[in-house]
Amino acid sequence: MEPIQQSNDSLFFGKKAQDRQGAEPVGLIGHRGSSERYPENTMAAFEAARMEGADGVEVDVRRAKDGRFVAMHDASVDRTTDGNGLVSSLGWEEIQRLDAGGWKSPCFRGEPVPLLEQVLDAYQSLDLVLLLQCKDMAMADVGRVAAMIDARNMLLQCFLFAPTNIIGPMKAMKPELMVINDGTGHMLRPLVDRAIHENWNAVSTGFDQMEPDEVARARGHGLHVQCSFLTEGQYQERIPRLLAWGVNLLLGDNCAAMEAAVRSRGNSRS
Numbered sequence: 001m002e003p004i005q006q007s008n009d010s011l012f013f014g015k016k017a018q019d020r021q022g023a024e025p026v027g028l029i030g031h032r033g034s035s036e037r038y039p040e041n042t043m044a045a046f047e048a049a050r051m052e053g054a055d056g057v058e059v060d061v062r063r064a065k066d067g068r069f070v071a072m073h074d075a076s077v078d079r080t081t082d083g084n085g086l087v088s089s090l091g092w093e094e095i096q097r098l099d100a101g102g103w104k105s106p107c108f109r110g111e112p113v114p115l116l117e118q119v120l121d122a123y124q125s126l127d128l129v130l131l132l133q134c135k136d137m138a139m140a141d142v143g144r145v146a147a148m149i150d151a152r153n154m155l156l157q158c159f160l161f162a163p164t165n166i167i168g169p170m171k172a173m174k175p176e177l178m179v180i181n182d183g184t185g186h187m188l189r190p191l192v193d194r195a196i197h198e199n200w201n202a203v204s205t206g207f208d209q210m211e212p213d214e215v216a217r218a219r220g221h222g223l224h225v226q227c228s229f230l231t232e233g234q235y236q237e238r239i240p241r242l243l244a245w246g247v248n249l250l251l252g253d254n255c256a257a258m259e260a261a262v263r264s265r266g267n268s269r270s
Helices: 014-018 043-051 116-123 139-151 164-173 188-198 212-220 235-245 255-265
Strands: 027-030 056-063 069-071 129-134 158-162 178-181 202-205 224-230 249-252
Touching (some): 027 255, 043 056, 043 116, 056 116, 116 129, 116 139, 129 139, 139 158, 139 164, 178 202, 212 224, 249 255
Parallel strands (some): 027 056, 027 249, 056 129, 129 158, 224 249
Antiparallel strands (some): 056 069
16 A cells, blocks of 8 residues: 655545546545445454545544543444443453454454554555544543544544534644544535634535535635435435535445446546
8 A cells, every 4th residue: 555645635535536537536435434345343344445445434433431442333332243331331351352243244253343543553654544533522532532643643644523512622722633523414504614714624514415605615715525424325326416516525335336436427546
């Protein structure tokens, strides 16, 4: 893998996105990895997304009882592991013994829950962007996540993907951080207003909230615009419209299907 380019945040998606033919680079982000076919938030899903050509992966991050950060979407481990209980009530010693793959398919049985630092270390300096969605975290814990990114010289390889009331203060405290809001139902105009005022790097909302004029305004101010998120049956119908509006980040469950939809519109890799 080629090292990620860090000279300009508008190019930080590196060679893969830049090599897609079209007016603008298009970044494809695996939602919890390539989660349509692999167990979400596992190294298997993240690596599958990378192999399918993703430019980045979204990683849900939660704080365990002992202060360690683990990759887990839900507040409890019940849905995606063979265990039960809240993440916040379990320590790493307990979480590391859970099977996070068998619920998806027997072929993934034994896939562990990864620590955040394991994910960071696996992809440090590789051409893969990490969107770290900080789930139900206090500001102090988000600051700890930011410090882990900084300690690995990954400030231009990672987004803090968090609520609007978190990312503004974090950006003010550390302007080098890459930040993007979470959520899918935000009206785009006030979101873009806030992003410009607070110097965010990107905005994210759902397909139904996309407004072409506001996408153009955001892009004109140097903001990335992400559609969160696309799933089975939506790629071929929605992606051409999103690209025509100027949306340049696509978050979805199947990276290969997103790549095929981009390619069919003429924005293919060289």
